[in-house]
Amino acid sequence: MKIAILGGTGDIGQGLALRLAADTPHTITIGSRDAEKAETKAEEYTTELDSRGLDAEVAGAENEVAAAGAKVVVLAVPPYHIGDTVEAIADALDEGDVLVSPATGMKRDDEGFHYHKPGAGSVTRIAADAAPDGVDVVGAFHNLAAARLANLDADLGIDTLVIGDDEDAKATVTDLAEGIEGLRALDAGGVANAPEIEALTPLLINVAEHNDGLNDLGIQFT
Template identity: 40%
Template sequence: MKIGIIGGTGDIGEGLALRVSDKHEIILGSRDPAKAVESADKIKNTLKERGIDGNCRGTTNEDAAKAGDMVVISLPFQHVAPTLAGINPDCFKDKIVISPVNPMVRKNGCFLYCPPDEGSAALAIKKMLPESCKLVTAFNNIAARKWSMLDCVLDYTVAVTSDDTDAKMQVMALAQQISKLQPVDAGGLELAGIVESLTPLTINIAQNNKLKDLSIYMR
């Protein structure tokens, strides 16, 4: 499968690409295609050192969206609307779009969940995409550094929400292929805010308890 990552040069984009480009064709997008090519080369080299053949290339955000069968929006929330506004909506037509986006602000040294008027990043992003898009939230609660440390087993829970059951199952199947991730059905998109809000919780707990890169495992 081809997976396009908008904002693919960031921490989550690169981390996700590191973990899946041995199984899927990854197209990293950026505002600056040269930066995306650099990221893709870095990922392929890291994998090559381990004898793994990574299928990853860099390009513009629009090309990444166009090329992907699935598209991940891996941007800080405040950059999602302007970035999507600059991409031809046809690039997303009928596709599964994954949002790991958590809207947060830092105030007095701690992180607050700060959703838009729609109630969550997911519900706001849904309005920015063509109706035929199947929006799925996933990977919201795993710290980027865990993705990037290839020796780190990702034995975490991935709470997945969507209003499209088939799309949700396809994203859960993708998550299942990564390390020891445990995808679970967290309900419809209207529940996405609950999942998004868990990330500032983990960051605050990490800060207050001198812990690092907390991620969530439910059992």
């Protein structure tokens, strides 16, 4: 399966690209608005994989080129770029393709990080509203610490929550996520349930901030 990770030069995009390339048979292309930046980063990721003896390659391309032909397109971009990004790739999407939303809205004050719920209800909902007809949106990967994901020496042993209104699309993303070693994907219902899941990101940062020895935290449901 061909996977595009838009915003794949950013931190969570890097982690997803490396893990999916290392642990799954899928073809990974990272996308950026800047094709050259995407290609340079993709070479870095491929070198990193090669240094570990992994015969896996990551390609890089401009967002629309990366999305073309991909069955799953991960929107690893800031929440305020979700709408623009989906619009920019809309022509490259086919019916049955799946968009994945891992982003959250946060604001920071003196006390810590807080979930900044978008007017639309959630970032996943923004993506769903922007998606062309026939393309489903699934929320996933919110609660993964970027640095831990990108460090292939770090064990995961954690869960991610998957939300979406189309069961087939959710199954596709669940399979993709569980291809990553040490990651369990749990169903958390429909897009309407996104806010509580997007709110996990600031929560995890706050908990890591206040407890010595707990960094790059993940969650296990048990």
